[in-house]
Amino acid sequence: MEETNGFHDPWVESRNRPGSAPRRTFILSLLATIMSACGGPTTTASAKREADLLDEAAALSQRISVDLIAHAGPFAPTFPSPRLPEIARRSARICKQGSSMLRSFRWSRMAP
Amino acid sequence: MQAGKLDAAVFSLVTDGPVIRRDPQRGETRQYRDPEPGELFRDAQSRFEKAKSQIEGMIALSPSEVIALKKNNRPCAILSHEGADALEGNLSRVPLFYGWGLRVLQLVHYRINELGDIQTEPPKHGGLTPFGRDVVRETNRLGMIIDVAHVHAETLRGVLAESRHPVIDSHTRPAARFQASRARSDGELQAVARKGGVIGMWPLAREARGETFDDFLRDIDYLKALVGVEHVGIGTDLNGTRTSTVIPTHKEFALIPAGLLARGYAASEVAKIVGGNFMRVFREVAENRG
Numbered sequence: 001m002e003e004t005n006g007f008h009d010p011w012v013e014s015r016n017r018p019g020s021a022p023r024r025t026f027i028l029s030l031l032a033t034i035m036s037a038c039g040g041p042t043t044t045a046s047a048k049r050e051a052d053l054l055d056e057a058a059a060l061s062q063r064i065s066v067d068l069i070a071h072a073g074p075f076a077p078t079f080p081s082p083r084l085p086e087i088a089r090r091s092a093r094i095c096k097q098g099s100s101m102l103r104s105f106r107w108s109r110m111a112p
Numbered sequence: 113m114q115a116g117k118l119d120a121a122v123f124s125l126v127t128d129g130p131v132i133r134r135d136p137q138r139g140e141t142r143q144y145r146d147p148e149p150g151e152l153f154r155d156a157q158s159r160f161e162k163a164k165s166q167i168e169g170m171i172a173l174s175p176s177e178v179i180a181l182k183k184n185n186r187p188c189a190i191l192s193h194e195g196a197d198a199l200e201g202n203l204s205r206v207p208l209f210y211g212w213g214l215r216v217l218q219l220v221h222y223r224i225n226e227l228g229d230i231q232t233e234p235p236k237h238g239g240l241t242p243f244g245r246d247v248v249r250e251t252n253r254l255g256m257i258i259d260v261a262h263v264h265a266e267t268l269r270g271v272l273a274e275s276r277h278p279v280i281d282s283h284t285r286p287a288a289r290f291q292a293s294r295a296r297s298d299g300e301l302q303a304v305a306r307k308g309g310v311i312g313m314w315p316l317a318r319e320a321r322g323e324t325f326d327d328f329l330r331d332i333d334y335l336k337a338l339v340g341v342e343h344v345g346i347g348t349d350l351n352g353t354r355t356s357t358v359i360p361t362h363k364e365f366a367l368i369p370a371g372l373l374a375r376g377y378a379a380s381e382v383a384k385i386v387g388g389n390f391m392r393v394f395r396e397v398a399e400n401r402g
Contacts, residue, residue, distance in 0.1 A: 053370075056379040060117075060369055064182060066387035067121035067365065068347035069192070069218075069261070069282035070311035074163030076351045077126040077194075 113187040116365035119387065122216050122282065124192040125163065127156045127351070128223040138295065140232060143223040147197070153205070156198035160212060171213050188395075192282075194257065194352075195221030201243060206250040208291045215363075215394070217251055218259035218282065219244065219271065228271075229264035232293045232363050240270025248274040255401025257393060261312075261347075265300055277397045278308035280390065283347035284312050285336065289331045290323075298338055305339035308396070312347025315359040315368075325358040329371050332385070339350045341381045345389050 071077055113121065123324040128143070130151060131273075135142045172178040172188040178211055191214045199205045202234045209217070220230045227244035229235035242246070248271055252257050258279040260268050271279060281304050287295035295302075313332055317323040335344050346368055348359045359365060365386075 019256075021243070045174075053373050056373050056382075057370065059379050060373075060383055060386070063383040064178060064387045064391050065117060065119050065365070065369075066345070066390040067118055067350070067362065068280060068345050068390060069124050069194070069259075069352070070121040070348055070350035070362070071124060071126070071194075071352040072121070072350050072362065073123075074159070075125050076122045076167045078127055 113362045113365075114185075117369070118187065118363040118365045119182045119361050120172060120190055121350075123167070123189045123252050124194040124216070124218065124282075124352075125156060125159060125161075126221060127152055127193050127195045128221045128225070130155050141222045142232070152197045152202065155199055156193065158349050164375075173213055173215060174398055175391055178391065178394070179325060190215050190401050192216035192218060194218045194259075195223065195225065195262075196227055196247060197221065197223055197225045199226065199247065201226040203243070203250060206247060207254060210254045210256060211222045214256065215398075216257045216259050216280070216282075217247075218261055219246045219247065220257045222262070228267035230262050230267070232262070235264050235266060237267075239264065239266035240274065244270065245272070247273050252276045252397075253402060255398045257397050260304065260309075262294070265297070268300055268303065272307050274302055276306070278310070278393045278401060279304060280310045280312065280345070280393060282312040282340075282345075282394075283314040283349045283352075285316065285331055289334050290316070290327075291391040298382055299340055301335065305343035307326055308342055308343075308393070310345040310393050311335060311339065312345045314349055316349055316353065316355050317358045319356050319397070325367065325371065328358050329368075329375060332372065333375070334380075336385075341384055342389055343390075344385045345384060 113119075128147075131145050131147045132141055132143050135144075149323070150172075167189050170187065170189045172181055172190050178188055178190070191212070193214060196217055196219050198209075206217070222230065222232060224230055224233055224236050226241060227247055228240040229237050237244075244267070248258060258271060258275055258277070259282045260271055260279050261282045261284060263271065281296065281301075283294075284301075285292065285295045286301060287297050290367045301311055313328070313335060315325075315328050317325065317328060324383065332344060343374060345397070346365075348357070348362070348365065350357075350359070350362060359368070369382045369386050372385065373379065377385075
């Protein structure tokens, strides 16, 4: 064990333990990652990422792309929606129900 | 299609169109009357005849034809029926439709037809009917892809038990992420994947719920984690939905691979999702016909 003058330093103590070298390498690489992340994106890095994405996209265009379902052009669905008169009838029915409710309400209020 | 870097699309003709409509009270599409005898076949036939003249030269009948058309920089159409309602219970119409050039058959749509129950109505048949089983066997024999979109969970179970080939669910979403009557449970999605099939992610984004394109991409992440990248596809349902979609035209299709790459997907994974997986199923079904 290394002389520590009585100071207990787990880092120093662990240096010569079996398996300590990979742990140090891991911690150093982690620190490097954190430091580079704290530095924020660089122009070079984002330009490279953009170039990589463009390369990948270009490579993709050589592959087949398929939409599993579409109804474009002549395949557009033609199922009917409620026609306007029907909507108008429905609205009229609702209004009629509403007004009869209103009438019965008035009636009950007016009844002795 | 070319602007969106899209090579092929399964163009689907809605065959229960004359008898379904949007129910304004429930906000859903439902059957509102029974069809007249022969009505749905005649409707499909006349609309197909009109469509045919417009897409002549674009129709791909096999995976090799899709590749050949791509080599010539020509987009192509793989034909389908959304709902097998035009069969009207007649099995001999399956080879007839194959002869028209159909290579995909979606078994049901918004009407409980002769084949089985649907997702959006209470079940009537208890799953896949005997006629539905016959149709599954016939499509296997001919080398047509079965599309299980819209089928009830019990119908799905029957189709997966009966089919020798993988199937597709052309447009759906994982119910765990996107609550809708047309979404599928994790178990259903895994069952389609176990069969070797492909699940088409449906790019709906309901504005009222604040859903966005990012939600759609996140649902792709979810599906990929659930079933594996080999079983994920895209089904835009272009012009087929009145709900908001993040892919309103095929021009926007290119946003999907771009979005996935930006999320860290490998190019090989993106290639599978945007078409490679469908092509795998198309090949498998076509090569193992008979």
